[in-house]
Amino acid sequence: MELELLNRLKLLVAICDRNTLSPIYSTVKFKAMIGEYPETIFKLFEVQYKQFSRQEVFAVDVNTPYSFILQLKDDRTRKAIKITISDYNESHLMIVGEDITELKKLEYSLKSYASIMEKQEKSLRKIAYTDSLTGIANRRAMFKRFTEYAQDEDNIKGAICILDIDHFKQFNDTYGHTFGDYALKYFAEKVSSVLDDDCYFARIGGEEFCIFSYTRDEAELNTLISSVLNLIKNCDIHTPHQTMTRISFSAGITEYKKHGTTLNELLSNADKALYFAKATGRCRVISFSTKLFQKSDDTPISNFREIER
Amino acid sequence: MPPMSLFEKYGGFTTLYPLVGEFYDAVLDSEIVSYIFEPISMNLLIEHQTKFLAAMMGGPGEYDDAQLKYAHKKFNITEVEWNEVVSIFIEVLNRFDISEDDIKILTRLISSKKSLIVTG
Numbered sequence: 001m002e003l004e005l006l007n008r009l010k011l012l013v014a015i016c017d018r019n020t021l022s023p024i025y026s027t028v029k030f031k032a033m034i035g036e037y038p039e040t041i042f043k044l045f046e047v048q049y050k051q052f053s054r055q056e057v058f059a060v061d062v063n064t065p066y067s068f069i070l071q072l073k074d075d076r077t078r079k080a081i082k083i084t085i086s087d088y089n090e091s092h093l094m095i096v097g098e099d100i101t102e103l104k105k106l107e108y109s110l111k112s113y114a115s116i117m118e119k120q121e122k123s124l125r126k127i128a129y130t131d132s133l134t135g136i137a138n139r140r141a142m143f144k145r146f147t148e149y150a151q152d153e154d155n156i157k158g159a160i161c162i163l164d165i166d167h168f169k170q171f172n173d174t175y176g177h178t179f180g181d182y183a184l185k186y187f188a189e190k191v192s193s194v195l196d197d198d199c200y201f202a203r204i205g206g207e208e209f210c211i212f213s214y215t216r217d218e219a220e221l222n223t224l225i226s227s228v229l230n231l232i233k234n235c236d237i238h239t240p241h242q243t244m245t246r247i248s249f250s251a252g253i254t255e256y257k258k259h260g261t262t263l264n265e266l267l268s269n270a271d272k273a274l275y276f277a278k279a280t281g282r283c284r285v286i287s288f289s290t291k292l293f294q295k296s297d298d299t300p301i302s303n304f305r306e307i308e309r
Numbered sequence: 310m311p312p313m314s315l316f317e318k319y320g321g322f323t324t325l326y327p328l329v330g331e332f333y334d335a336v337l338d339s340e341i342v343s344y345i346f347e348p349i350s351m352n353l354l355i356e357h358q359t360k361f362l363a364a365m366m367g368g369p370g371e372y373d374d375a376q377l378k379y380a381h382k383k384f385n386i387t388e389v390e391w392n393e394v395v396s397i398f399i400e401v402l403n404r405f406d407i408s409e410d411d412i413k414i415l416t417r418l419i420s421s422k423k424s425l426i427v428t429g
Contacts, residue, residue: 071351076338080351105330108355113322116360116370 012081012097015088016041021057024092033072033081034097041095045083048072062087069100080104133181134188137202142210145200146263149214150256158256159221160263161211162270163191163249166282168207171247175239183247186237194228209249210267218255218287225251225285233283250277251285259288314367315411321368324405329358331401341393345384365418378425385429395419 006013006027012034014026021038023030035041045052048070056066065086072081081097088094129141137145149155165171165187172180188203191211195201200212213221233248252273260266273288280286316325333355336346346354357380364372398419402412 076343077334078337078347078351102330104351105333105355106326108352109326109329109359110322112356112359113325113363113369116363120369 010099012095014095015092016095018060018091018093019058021093030095030097033074033079034095044072045070057085057093060085060087060093069104070097131188131203134185134203136188136192137200139202139204139210142200142202142204142212143263145202146212149212150261150263155214156257157215157217159213159216159218159253160256160266160270161213161221161225161251161253161285162204162267162274163209163211163225163251164274164278165207166248166250166278171245175241179240183237187232187247187249190232190235191228194231195224199224204267218253218258221255222253222285222287225253229283229285248283250274250282252277253285253287255287315407315415316363316366316368318411319366319405319407322363325359325363325366325368328401328405329355329362331404332358332362332398335397335401336394339393339397342390342397345386345390365415374422374425377422381426382428386427387429388427390429391423391427 007029009027010029012027012030014023014030014034016023016026016038021041023036023038023041026034026036030036034044042054045068049068052068060066065084067082067084070081070083072079079099079101080103082100084096084098086094086096129137129144131138149158165183168180168183171183184203184207188201188209191209192201195211198214198216200214202210202212204210211221211225213224216224229249229251233246236244236246239245252270252275254260254266254270254273256266259269269288273286277284277286319325333351337343349357360370361372364370395416399412399416402415407415
């Protein structure tokens, strides 16, 4: 009579012989979903739970129950049932099956949703730090990378270069914006192809790019950028007018610690060197120095800014 | 501001999860289509349904047509089976206080994918 009460519960319950698993008592639900004969019970466990081990069943004692989850059919629907085989008395084990379907559904659905969100977050992050036209890093990414670098006190070397494509406005005006975009992409690809892992390359403005070298000093970066300039300025590009053209750039370089410790400071000084390069004929790489700054006293910096790029 | 998606309108994941749960039970309960879903583990089926429904209701994630076509190709799904799943889907939506207009939108969306799924 007391055990009859168990039939009213959602639980599946059986008391089985410790060695054979032959049930001396089982609820109606247990019989329907798991079976009533020892071999059918064992078989079901083995089929539905690949890691099932009869040895573990025989090893069950007061302190070591054996638990696993099965997917079982209940009428037409499928249930996730957590089976726990535990010690009942000296010669018997108790098998309890608990319906955890809802819990499992929530778990799987939540996992799936979390993976979608994670994927979405990654893609948003990528969009946020990528220049959509050229596919290289953008200004935001450059600032993030620099901040990460500068936060590590062991990082004491490094140099920054601003590159600005010469006469870019003329490209747009002469050949149209589509060609202008093409030229930017071409430039980004060409420069990327010759930079090593020591350099972080980003588009930080319209036709303005930045290279951050982690280990080079200003002279070493100047050598590298000058070789990039030599490569770029000798490459022919097909224009929409069925002609060939070439692009060049002007560049300004500053050294980390020597000419500034923040990226804003370094960019501002590199910008001054860049404008000097523009003012003195373009297609050249100039390193920032205070002497340069003194020279520029003859011509105010604001005038440099008005020079057509 | 972009218009609110059905996913946001109906409470995001909070509604999506029980919807998936009911849809899962209902397809397994169908005499016509249960055989298609039975061999698929609970884990995979719930994962697939969560992703598909979230994307379809304008929530996060994407479901591209090629993927949809590839995933259903091996089942050779017939017109009768398709109709059964669509009616199960509508029935489940009705249990969730989703407005008739929005059910129509979702049904139209699903119907637009029919040619990718029905191959039998």
